[in-house]
Amino acid sequence: MKNLRFFKMKRTDFAIRTNLFICLGAFIVLIGCKSQDAPAEGLSGNVGDSTRKAQDRLDSLRKTHYLNNDLSIIFLDATSWIMKTQMDLTRAEMAGNKKEMVDSLVINSTKGDTLYLVLRRMYEAGAVYAESYTEKDQYRAMREPDSSKLWLQKYFKESTPKEALKTLDKFQNDVTVINKIVRK
Incomplete structure (x- = not known):
């Protein structure tokens, strides 16, 4: 029974780490997308050059x-x-x-x-x-x-x-x- 709790705790720890890395990856991708959406000079509004x-x-x-x-x-x-x-x-x-x-x-x-x-x-x-x-x-x-x-x-x-x-x-x-x- 004690080994079972240890196994569940280890598995939960692994799941938390995995989810944190996934969230961190998504956050980095989001920041990268945001920086490309920044307004280019000479264009109106918040529309980027690639969007134009x-x-x-x-x-x-x-x-x-x-x-x-x-x-x-x-x-x-x-x-x-x-x-x-x-x-x-x-x-x-x-x-x-x-x-x-x-x-x-x-x-x-x-x-x-x-x-x-x-x-x-x-x-x-x-x-x-x-x-x-x-x-x-x-x-x-x-x-x-x-x-x-x-x-x-x-x-x-x-x-x-x-x-x-x-x-x-x-x-x-x-x-x-x-x-x-x-x-x-």
Whole structure:
């Protein structure tokens, strides 16, 4: 019985040492990864040079897969859904201009979900074709948060139909600007 306790104690000691070495190894790997994520000079935000190179490569691959017809559809969809939403909000504005109307017409509807998806595609195309990292980051930020419900709440929650129409005008302006960037 005494030998059995000694054996268990020795085995526990070995397990503790092994786990400590594994944790130490993981910690060293983590520190190594953190040091490579440090911001490179001349780049915006906390994005490292290797991350930028990977994103540039991914953007280059995406550009080769976009066809002019695909890009036209992206911009037509975005414009079409913005206009549909504007028509609904204009009717709501005439009917009373209440905040609850925006919630039911945009945030809590499938039309709002579709609006989010088409604008997300449009902003992704803008990020792919943008020439500066600042523009790329700006367009990618417009896709966040990564949920239609949260995105719609971010831009339309507590808005009256009139305020929501102004937001849609900004999105329509982005469609025009990004279309010009893509068509260069």
